[in-house]
Amino acid sequence: MNNFETIETRVAQVRAELAMQELDAFIIPHDDEHLGEYIPAYAERLDWVTGFNGSAGLAILLADRAALFVDGRYTVQARMQAPASLFEFLHLIEQPHVQWLAEQLPAGARVGFDPRLHSLTWYRTAQAVLADHGIELVRVTENPIDLHWHDRPAAGKAPVILYSEALAGQSSEAKRELLASDLRKRGLDAVLLTQAEPINWLLNVRGRDIERLPVVLGFAVLYANSTMDFFVDTDKLDCFAFNQHVGQDVSVYPIDKLGDVLQRIGEDQQKVLADPNTANAWTQLIMEDAGAMLVAGLDPTMLPKACKNDIELSGIRAAHLRDGVAMTRFLAWLDRLIASGEFEGVDEGTLAEQVEAFRREQAHYVEPSFDTISALGPNAAMCHYRHTNGTPRLFGQDSLYLVDSGGQYLDGTTDITRTVKVGDVRDEHKAMFTRVLQGHIALDQVRFPHGTAGIQLDVLARLPLWQAGYNYDHGTGHGVGHFLSVHEGPQRIAPKGSMVALQPGMVLSNEPGYYREDGFGIRCENLVVVTELEPVGELPMLGFERLTYVPFDTRLIDRSLLSPAEFRWINEYHAEVYRRLSPLLEGEDLSWLEQATSLI
Structure with a gap:
């Protein structure tokens, strides 16, 4: 049986199961119970029922129709992986799935959903839209996919990593008391925590439950008396x-006891803070149905977790130095490969594996921080390209190569993109690369007052492109x-989104780009940390300290477009790259670094 026949079966x-439960449709998101960006293999329900394995999407099964919703990143991939004989392909953003569903079904229809896989905000909104059309939204107690996914991967059993205070910089007790004191000031009894990263940060633990994300999965309730x-x-x-x-005031329960404890919290009529956008509907509805007062608010761990302390920043800087060594060795290796002319059989996958090999040699390295984007020529025009989704492109036929990669180290997380010359480049390549780099430089150098949000800085990275009539369709920094x-x-x-002010200790990417469909893609990315600047004038100001030190490919620069200040930035940056990395390299790699960081 081929894959499309398997999907049809x-x-x-699932349709037979829906008929037994008297459901006219069922909604299948790409989410697990924690509603985070990354999900474990056992939660890949969307992949199981459609064949589509992208990171964002949603499917709806009706009795005689089905639709797969994906965003612009995955339009081509979805049509390759999911059978068109079964699924209509719709746009996740431009064609809202709940409204689409309401238009397909008659009044009196019943739509099933798994409340563990949708946020409370989604539930409230979807319920209202469907009710306007006389359609009932029904919570299922057992996901119909789970009932038939007989070879479903088991959840991982890797032991929890107890993350030392020497790495975390603050004890779990201190973090819990900080949040609990805020609950007391606000007259709240508890906060519900459902996403992995906040819980791991709060308890100073890590895990291996999800590839690329070093967390242990779980749920937590923190009470106003600091118990948890x-x-x-x-x-x-x-x-x-x-x-x-963690201390004696943390009680550990098996996952299957979560419902019982939430029920008890509700019966005690406690006032519970929960983020309706990030916590699943099931957890909150249990408490609310039992009598709790839900107080909607942002997850209170997010801001203190984002503002790294001095110990965390020290580790992050050290991790970036080692990562810089790995990336520099890779770029040197790549140039030697080109010079040798012996690259028959080398493809995007080979290059990605070599990046990983150099990182594995570094101290405290654990795994990649995301799937490496290793993209040659036209493939680099797809911002989130994955060479594993098809046949990797062979090396030796393109002008440009884009590699976006990162590492998870015990003391920090890295993310870097470099676009490099791997063949004959045109003047257009150089002009576009230079404009992207100019935007990167402008953002790197900005000074801004306290209270400034990233949305206010985004234009700086785009201005050199805008002035020439170009743009890029993604955020500038995460x-x-x-x-x-x-x-x-x-x-x-980004041009829209978070209005949260940037604060000292926040780490962000600086990654403007340019993409020509079916042609080439360019991105220049370093990580930076928000830092206090020396006072000048009347206002205390913030700026960015660079964390990433790896050469940019100066062979791609159109010098006629650079200002004297931009010349100075490039030369000073490369001088600092050489100062930091040269003691850690030797032989051919050191010689390459000397050439790559020479004055322009």
Whole structure:
């Protein structure tokens, strides 16, 4: 049986289950119970029922129709992986799925959903839209996919990593008391925590439950008296060592006890803070139905987690130095490969594996921080390209190569993009690369007052492109965690989105780009940290300290476009790259670095 036949069988099985439950449709998101960006293999329900394995999407099964919603990144991939004989392909943003569903069904229809896989905000909104059309939104107690996914991967059993205060910079007790004191001031009894990164940060633990994201999955409730209930697979814990690590006021429960505890909280009529946008509907509805007062608000861990302390920043700087060594060795290796002319059989996958090989040689390296984007020529025009989704492009036929990669180190998380010359380049390549780099430089150098949000800085990175009539269709900067997610909020630099002010200790990416469909792609990315600047004038000012030190490819620069200040920035940056990395390199790699950082 080929893959499309397998999908057809699975769709039929789920439809039969829906008929038994008297449901006219079922909604299948790409989410697990924690509603985070990354999900474990056992939660890949969307992939199981459609064949589509992208990171964002949603499917709806009706009795005789089905639709797969994806965003612009995955239009081509979805049509390759999901059978068109079964699924209509719709745009996730431009064609809102709940409104689409309301237009397909008659009044009196019943739509099933798994409340563990949708936020409370989604539930309230979807319920209202469907009710306007006389359609009922029905919570299922058992996901119909789970009933038929007989070879479903088991959840991981890797032991919890007790993350030392020497790396975290602050004890779990101190973090819990900080949040609990805020609950007391606000007259709240507890806060519900459902996403992995906040819980891991709060307890000073990490795990290996999800590839690329070093967390242990679980749920937690923190109370105003600083006690905490932690719901986790207890097989992963040495309870004595865990209690010694976090203190005696953390009670550990198996995951299947979560509903009972939430029910009790509701019966006690407690006032519970919960983020309706990030916590699943099931957890909040249990408490609310039992009598709790839900108080909607942002997850209170997000801001203190984002503002790294001095110990965390020290580790992050050290991790970036080692990562700079790995990336520099890779770029030197790549140039030697080109010079040799012996690259038959080398493709995007080979290059990605070589990046990983150099990182594995570095101290404290654990795993990549995301799937490496290793893109040659036209493939680089797809911002989130993955060479594993098809046949990797062979090396040796393109002018440009874009590699966006990162590492999870015990003391920090890295993310870097370099665009490099791998063939004959045109003047257009150089002009566009230079404009992207100019935007990068402008953002790198900005000074801004306290209270400034990333949305106010985004234009700086785009201006050199705008002035020439170009743009790019993604944000300029995302937050980055500390041995946690490579995508962290609430900080962001983008034309729309977060209005949270940038604060000292926040780590962000600086990554403007340009993409020509079916042609080439360019991106220049370093990580930076928000820092206090020496006072000048009347206002205290903030700026960015660079964390990433790896050469940019000066062979791609059109010098006629640069200002004297931009010349100076490039030369000073490369001088600092050489100063930091040269003691850690030798032989051909050191010789390459000397050439790559020479004055322009």
